[in-house]
Amino acid sequence: xxxxxxxxxxxxxxxxxxxxxxxxxxxxxxxxxxxxxxxxxxxxxxxxxxxxxxxxxxxxxxxxxxxxxxxxxxxxxxxxxxxxxxxxxxxxxxxxxxxxxxxxxxxxxxxxxxxxxxxxxxxxxxxxxxxxxxxxxxxxxxxxxxxxxxxxxxxxxxxxxxxxxxxxxxxxxxxxxxxxxxxxxxxxxxxxxxxxxxxxxxxxxxxxxxxxxxxxxxxxxxxxxx
Amino acid sequence: xxxxxxxxxxxxxxxxxxxxxxxxxxxxxxxxxxxxxxxxxxxxxxxxxxxxxxxxxxxxxxxxxxxxxxxxxxxxxxxxxxxxxxxxxxxxxxxxxxxxxxxxxxxxxxxxxxxxxxxxxxxxxxxxxxxxxxxxxxxxxxxxxxxxxxxxxxxxxxxxxxxxxxxxxxxxxxxxxxxxxxxxxxxxxxxxxxxxxxxxxxxxxxxxxxxxxxxxxxxxxxxxxxxxxxxxxxxxxxxx
Numbered sequence: 001x002x003x004x005x006x007x008x009x010x011x012x013x014x015x016x017x018x019x020x021x022x023x024x025x026x027x028x029x030x031x032x033x034x035x036x037x038x039x040x041x042x043x044x045x046x047x048x049x050x051x052x053x054x055x056x057x058x059x060x061x062x063x064x065x066x067x068x069x070x071x072x073x074x075x076x077x078x079x080x081x082x083x084x085x086x087x088x089x090x091x092x093x094x095x096x097x098x099x100x101x102x103x104x105x106x107x108x109x110x111x112x113x114x115x116x117x118x119x120x121x122x123x124x125x126x127x128x129x130x131x132x133x134x135x136x137x138x139x140x141x142x143x144x145x146x147x148x149x150x151x152x153x154x155x156x157x158x159x160x161x162x163x164x165x166x167x168x169x170x171x172x173x174x175x176x177x178x179x180x181x182x183x184x185x186x187x188x189x190x191x192x193x194x195x196x197x198x199x200x201x202x203x204x205x206x207x208x209x210x211x212x213x214x215x216x217x218x219x220x221x222x223x224x225x226x
Numbered sequence: 227x228x229x230x231x232x233x234x235x236x237x238x239x240x241x242x243x244x245x246x247x248x249x250x251x252x253x254x255x256x257x258x259x260x261x262x263x264x265x266x267x268x269x270x271x272x273x274x275x276x277x278x279x280x281x282x283x284x285x286x287x288x289x290x291x292x293x294x295x296x297x298x299x300x301x302x303x304x305x306x307x308x309x310x311x312x313x314x315x316x317x318x319x320x321x322x323x324x325x326x327x328x329x330x331x332x333x334x335x336x337x338x339x340x341x342x343x344x345x346x347x348x349x350x351x352x353x354x355x356x357x358x359x360x361x362x363x364x365x366x367x368x369x370x371x372x373x374x375x376x377x378x379x380x381x382x383x384x385x386x387x388x389x390x391x392x393x394x395x396x397x398x399x400x401x402x403x404x405x406x407x408x409x410x411x412x413x414x415x416x417x418x419x420x421x422x423x424x425x426x427x428x429x430x431x432x433x434x435x436x437x438x439x440x441x442x443x444x445x446x447x448x449x450x451x452x453x454x455x456x457x458x459x460x461x462x463x464x465x466x
Binding site: 007010014017018021022077080081082083085086087088089090091092093 | 281282283302303305306308310312314315316317318319320321325329330332333334335359375
């Protein structure tokens with residue numbers, strides 16, 4: 001277990017170093033998130049739908065699609081010089097590679113969330129200060145499930161010619177069980193309901209996280225077969 | 227590291243198919259301690275597929291491949307003994323040469339990874355560019371870093387797929403010297419190349435592969451370089 005986590009951290013740290021140097025996916029995701037918030041804001045009719053009703057949906061649509069940018073990059077960085085062969089030929093286990101990639105993607109998605117959540121709150125004038133911590137917990141729990149699924153499908157899609165198209169097509173249906181409880185729990189918190197009202201959705205979110213982490217980690221080695 | 231019959235690398239009727247096409251078709255060979263097999267063959271002969279199976283990157287469709295006593299694709303312990311030099315560099319463009327090699331050293335659980343990375347870069351005469359991002363290096367310098375990456379853990383089996391690609395005279399000399407040192411230290415080498423002189427210069431055994439099969443395989447001392455080169459050229463022309 002120690003070696004599994006050590007190797008996963010090694011790979012995650014390498015991916016984060018590369019992203020920190022290039023910042024290409026992160027900047028793209030942030031620009032996408034902010035543009036999407038602006039578009040949703042100007043398409044919004046405040047007299048028809050209240051901000052409280054709209055904002056959770058906007059938030060989770062943005063996370064889902066901006067997260068895909070980072071997940072596509074997850075195995076994309078291995079492509080140019082077939083660096084993935086270097087990882088696969090090393091003594092590191094396939095599960096460590098998957099967990100390392102997922103961990104780096106988790107940091108990526110969380111960093112996007114750190115910027116996008118206050119931006120949504122600002123645009124929709126939502127008082128999130130009192131629920132900031134539970135909201136951050138929901139965002140983190142949802143991010144765990146999203147990156148587990150997204151990393152697996154990134155590994156599957158990366159060797160195809162239509163990877164950018166294939167990844168969302170494969171991943172989005174599996175994002176639904178994560179996004180629904182996350183959006184519902186977010187809506188309850190943002191509308192001023194007590195945290196206890198969101199516990200049912202949070203339990204569902206945790207359950208899907210566990211299922212996706214275990215299933216995707218076990219499934220990953222099979223994506224490597226040629 | 228040797229198997230019961232003394233071979234470090236051994237295959238028996240090793241076959242790999244992609245759909246209906248047999249990329250490697252019943253290859254049987256063995257390479258012992260301190261031996262180098264130079265493997266020649268036209269493009270598409272199956273050389274790279276063979277090396278990928280030996281490197282644990284590809285499962286055989288049938289037959290058997292062994293590194294020591296471990297049957298491939300083996301676990302982490304077996305992979306830790308193999309060094310893979312590919313005609314792709316296996317490097318990350320955004321990282322420096324040193325970071326790439328040090329990362330590999332850590333993957334292979336090398337003690338003092340930073341020192342070993344420095345040593346490997348020095349052996350490939352690229353230490354002066356160690357802190358340059360790989361994307362800023364020329365093709366030849368990248369190949370040198372790639373070789374340093376492959377040998378940083380002192381592998382006992384080296385699988386080298388066209389390792390001289392892109393290297394200038396000094397780089398080729400450094401690589402030839404390095405492969406010689408590894409062989410002297412007991413490593414088993416399989417070297418895929420199109421350059422007859424380079425290949426035979428390093429080899430203890432030579433083989434030619436065509437359409438997935440070994441069509442010639444003999445000890446180096448029994449090889450007449452000019453007739454070997456002629457046969458190889460005829461094969462390449464026939465496939466051209």
